[in-house]
Amino acid sequence: MPRTTDSNTSLSLTASSLSALYPESLSGEEALNALSSQTLNGLNDGATLTLTTAVATHLTTTLHNDALTRPMDALVAEIRQLPADATAERYQLVLKPWLWWLTLASNNRVFQNLSTSDIVTTIFKAHGFTDFLLKLSGTYTPREYCVQYGETDFAFVSRLLEEEGIFWFFTHEDGKHTLVLGDSNDAFVPIPNGPKVSYLGQQLGERELHGIRSGQVCVQAVAGVYQATDYEFTTPTTSLYSQAEAVAGPRSMYEHPGSYNAKARGDALTKQRVDGLRSQEKRFVGESDCRWLVPGHWFTLTGHDDSTLNIDWVVTAVTHEASHDSYRNRFEAIPKATPFRPARTTPKPRMHTQTAIVVGKSGEEIWTDEYGRIKLQFPWDRDGKNDEASSCWVRVVLPWSGKGFGMQFVPRIGQEVIVTFIDGDPDRPLVTGCVYNGDNALPYALPANQTQSGIKTQSSKGGGGFNELRFEDKKDAEEVFLQAQKDLKINVLNDTTATIGHDETLTVQNTRTRTVKEGDETVTLEKGKRSVTIQTGSDNLDVKDSRTVTVGADQTHSTGGNYTHKVTGDYSLTVDGNLTIKVTGTLTLQSGGSFTIKSGADLAAEASTSISQKAGTSLSNQAGTSLENKAGTTMTNDAGISLTNKAAASQTVDGGGMLTIKGGLVQVN
The missing domain is CATH 2.30.110.50 (Pnp Oxidase; Chain A)
Structure with missing residues (x-):
């Protein structure tokens, strides 16, 4: 050229x-x-x-x-x-x-599961720049979720490098300058044309005697201790506190959040922060006509009256003044033996409340993990694909949460949610609620149903059904509505009390079973009627122990078909008034043992046609005073062996027409 x-x-x-x-x-x-x-x-x-x-x-x-x-x-x-x-x-x-060209571009985007070096080199290459060199000795954990929001690409890159304690500088050659990223002093390189630089003082020298014309040591106070802590929700009781000492002294810097979620990571960052404090403690500032002083390069000072300064120094800043026939600069340097870490001067954006759409795996309606976290797609994210890779897992705020108890509602794919950020940190989103929008309408149309409120879910997968608890607060039409799309299970470990001020209607489409495992069941109808109607089917009552039915007034039992009453023990029927048994057909009373009919007054047995008394062995009719057997036409007493009619005083056998006494042997005495 x-x-x-x-x-x-x-x-x-x-x-x-x-x-x-x-x-x-x-x-x-x-x-x-x-x-x-x-x-x-x-x-x-x-x-x-x-x-x-x-x-x-x-x-x-x-x-x-x-x-x-x-x-x-x-x-x-x-x-x-x-x-x-x-x-x-x-x-x-x-x-x-x-690198300055990155100040001309800004973006809102998400990086996931990439280390800091991966993120920054990705951005460099996206701009078409490849003149960079990584001289990193540390191990950098991938960032699960890292957001660039409203930042220039340069500010974003600078912030990430500062957070990791990574410094950078340039090396130069004709037609090219290379960005060097380093995390230890081993990354620094010697100045061009040899590392030694003479301290010349204010003496006038020839041009070849280029060196440092003046130089002074600057020592400043720094905090003696750096402390930090943070919080990791998966191990909430684990302390993440970390501390490191920079110099002897009572002053300490304490930072929360420390931007880490593991103790080892916190210890490493704390050490870096302490190195950053030490970097500020001692500086060598001066003026020179040495053209080789370049930031990120080190030189060996020689010839200074204070021999303690004749050491290796790393140039941290240079201001040049050059013309076609002269050159001067002002510079700053730190001891090469002092670990250098850049100051964290690039501010991290503070994000306020935003909205996002719940996303997840294709074909799913709910996408969550063991902690009830969800994935989000922010409206500003141009790279997200509205899928399970659009964000990290994001925790969801619920009104109540505890150890195995609380509320559980998982926002579903397609819902719009409110997102806040812990400490305003873009990398720490937190879902605090849900909102309706043009696609997601309210369950109760407004303003027509403005007095209604409640909870209405949706069956998944496929929808088509719902569970619902709805409250209607309209004056004189108040209502609580409960729907279970399939089963409703209620578990009460002690008592249940329900008071109904008016009517109760229970409709069961299929089978109803009620079991009282231990104790009593009492049904009290204080006033009114009780009606049980079985329109089709039968009624079975199975009592393993005793049963008592008490009716204060009349009781009527009507059976349209046969009536069978079976008692395996004794059967006692007590009627304080009259007992009438009316049978339009045949009445049969049968006893396997004795059969006794006893009346406190009269006993009348009457048949329109005939009465037959028959005993297999003996038949006895006995009266304390008189016994009368009377027939309008014929009466027959017939015994297979003997028939005895006996009266203690008198007995009359009278036949209005004819009296026949017949036997193999008739004895009248």
């Missing part, structure tokens, strides 16, 4: 699109974990430059010290014309590293 230079200059440049530009001056600054910015003033005494094609192209400015050089590569971020003079056109260029 063409180069404009002079052997006596301190500054030259290489720029394919700006080859005719002559550099006049360069100023700017570089620092660890900071975007450099250089301002280059130049002139052109030839053809007019094409500005539009120069933006975003590489431009390498080179600092010279005779044969030794130090390239500073960047991309042209801005170019402007300055007022021209009589001899040339003048231009001012703003130069930025390729």
Whole structure:
């Protein structure tokens, strides 16, 4: 590529699109974990430059010290014309590293199960940048859920690197600058052209005697202890407290949340935070004309009167002032022996309440895990596919929860939910409720049913049914409605009391079974009638012990068919008044043993046609005073062996027409 230079200059440049530009001056600054910015003033005494094609192209400015050089590569971020003079056109260029281009893009998106290095390199490649080098010695646990929200890509990358304690800087060559990511001081490299830099003081020296012209040590107070803790809901009683000491001293920094969910992770982060405090404790600041001082590079100081300063130092920041014939800088450095961790200066977005749609696996209506967590699709997430991979598992707030007790309602796929964020952290979403929308209508149409409230579920999978508990609060039409789509099971471990102020109607479509396992059952009808109607079928009553029926007034029993009453023991019938048995057919009284009919007064047996008394052995009719057998026409007393009619006083046998006494032997005495 063409180069404009002079052997006596301190500054030259290489720029394919700006080859005719002559550099006049360069100023700017570089620092660890900071975007450099250089301002280059130049002139052109030839053809007019094409500005539009120069933006975003590489431009390498080179600092010279005779044969030794130090390239500073960047991309042209801005170019402007300055007022021209009589001899040339003048231009001012703003130069930025390729990482600065990430400040021009912002996004809202979700990364899942990726380590920090995987996330940042994915973003670099998405922008088309591959000039980066990972010099990481630590192990980085994948982030289960990491959200970029309203941040530029650069701010997001910077924040993640700061959280992990990863620093970055650039190395330069002609036409290229490479981003180096490191997590230990081993990632730092020596300055160009050898690590030794002399301390020259204010003595005037030749150009080749480039070195540090002045330098002072700066020591500042830092906290002595760093403490942090956090909370992991899967192990709620486990302490995640971690502590590390930076220097001796009573001051401590305490942070919650510590942004970790495991003790080992907390200990590692706490150690990193302490290293960050130590990085601030001691600095070496000064001015020099050494062109080789580059952030992220280390040098060995020599020649200082204070021998304790003649050690290895890591450059953390440099401010350049260069022209075509001079160069000076101001710099800061820390001891190379001190572990460096970047300060966490990039703020994490604080998210407020949002809404999201519940998502899950295709073909499912409910998608949850053992903790009742769900997956979400946020409206701002352009990369999510509305499936089980759209988010991490998100916990759901319920009005009541405990150890094996509480409320349980799992939001279902397609529902819109309210999402808040613990401590405003985008990486810690929490579902706090559900809302209706244009697709998900309320179960009771409004405002027509504005007095109704309740709970209505939906059968899954496939819908078509529901369980419901509904309250109607309309004046004079109040109602509590309960529907079980299939079974209703009630388990009462002690008493149940129900008071019904008016009517009760129970309709059972199929079988009804009621079992009282132990104790009594009492049914009291204080006033009114009780009616049991079996329209089709039979009525069976099985009492294993005794049964008592008491009727205070009349009792009527009507049987449309046969009536059978079977008693395996004794049967006693007591009637305080009269007993009438009326049989339109035949009445048979049969006893396997004795049969006694006893009347306290008269006993009359009357038949319209005949009465027959017959005994297999003997038949006795006996009266204390008189016994009369009388027939209107004929009366026959017949015994197979003997027949005795006996009266203690007198007996009359009278035949109005004829009296016949017949026997094999008749004895009248």
